[in-house]
Amino acid sequence: DYYKIFRKIREDKHLSQTQVAGKMVSRQSVAAFESNKATPKFENMEHLLRQMDMTFAEFQYICDYYQPNERMKIMMRLQDLTSLMTREQIEDLVIQCRRYLKTSDDVPIFRRMQLLQLYMHDEDKVVNNKLLAEQIWKELQSYEEWYLGDLTLLMGILPYISIESVFTLTDQILATLKRYEFYVNVKEARFTILSNLAVTFLYNGYREKSLELIKLALKTAQLTHRSDYLGFCWVYFGILQKDCKLVEKGLTLLELADESISFQKCCQEIALFFPEALEDDFISQKIQKVESQFRTENEHLRT
Numbered sequence: 001d002y003y004k005i006f007r008k009i010r011e012d013k014h015l016s017q018t019q020v021a022g023k024m025v026s027r028q029s030v031a032a033f034e035s036n037k038a039t040p041k042f043e044n045m046e047h048l049l050r051q052m053d054m055t056f057a058e059f060q061y062i063c064d065y066y067q068p069n070e071r072m073k074i075m076m077r078l079q080d081l082t083s084l085m086t087r088e089q090i091e092d093l094v095i096q097c098r099r100y101l102k103t104s105d106d107v108p109i110f111r112r113m114q115l116l117q118l119y120m121h122d123e124d125k126v127v128n129n130k131l132l133a134e135q136i137w138k139e140l141q142s143y144e145e146w147y148l149g150d151l152t153l154l155m156g157i158l159p160y161i162s163i164e165s166v167f168t169l170t171d172q173i174l175a176t177l178k179r180y181e182f183y184v185n186v187k188e189a190r191f192t193i194l195s196n197l198a199v200t201f202l203y204n205g206y207r208e209k210s211l212e213l214i215k216l217a218l219k220t221a222q223l224t225h226r227s228d229y230l231g232f233c234w235v236y237f238g239i240l241q242k243d244c245k246l247v248e249k250g251l252t253l254l255e256l257a258d259e260s261i262s263f264q265k266c267c268q269e270i271a272l273f274f275p276e277a278l279e280d281d282f283i284s285q286k287i288q289k290v291e292s293q294f295r296t297e298n299e300h301l302r303t
Helices: 002-012 017-021 027-034 042-051 056-066 070-079 087-101 107-119 123-141 148-156 163-179 187-203 207-224 227-241 244-256 260-273 275-279 281-302
Strands: none
Touching: 002 027, 002 056, 017 027, 017 042, 027 042, 042 056, 070 087, 070 107, 087 107, 107 123, 107 148, 123 148, 148 163, 148 187, 163 187, 163 207, 187 207, 187 227, 187 260, 207 227, 227 244, 227 260, 244 260, 244 275, 244 281, 260 275, 260 281, 275 281
């Protein structure tokens, strides 16, 4: 019911049909849209929304707020997807996707459901996972340009791509992100992409390349003002520069943000790539304190 919501917004702002129509659209066209007798062309709809000081993205969000649909719920959960999600959370999201796809043809949801199945890392499906990743990778390679949705798919199959290929495509990924530099909704996606690349290079022994990408991720994290993003970046900075103070800073931010899963993940990577930091009294005590709290919380939840 886009027409009803459009009319409500216009009336909330005390604008007449003539005012939002301006010189580009007739008042009769606005009236026909608001009575569900006609649908504006793209450029006309853009004009009408601009007259109400609104973007397409905001208008769609408001429409979904008033009448949330299954697709939007799935896409919102997918946007929050990280490598720190539990297997149970992923399985639940896969079930939600399958239920939705039974009644809807939706290529983006289907492709992301395939990625979710990759994230589950079933040992008996390693071969199938590799074949699926290769299929997605082959398709992405054929595109003339990449867009944000394509980069999301690419991040999901990174573990299945050779590090040589990752090196080759990193410049293309950065060029794509540059195109979206002023896109208002890009910060979280940009951080996820850059941090995933940084982790991939670190695990493959390319510390300098990882540091270069973490610096870019940190700039994005500072724009989002998210403690979990900032904490992650400072921990990685500390690992890559062998600096305990930076690791302490990152762990403190994650602790303050109550990001216990992120905290544990970072601790695993400190142990792998900067074990000397575990000998630092402050870091050692902080890890023991947070792990103790995490165990207590889990026991409380089980009880």
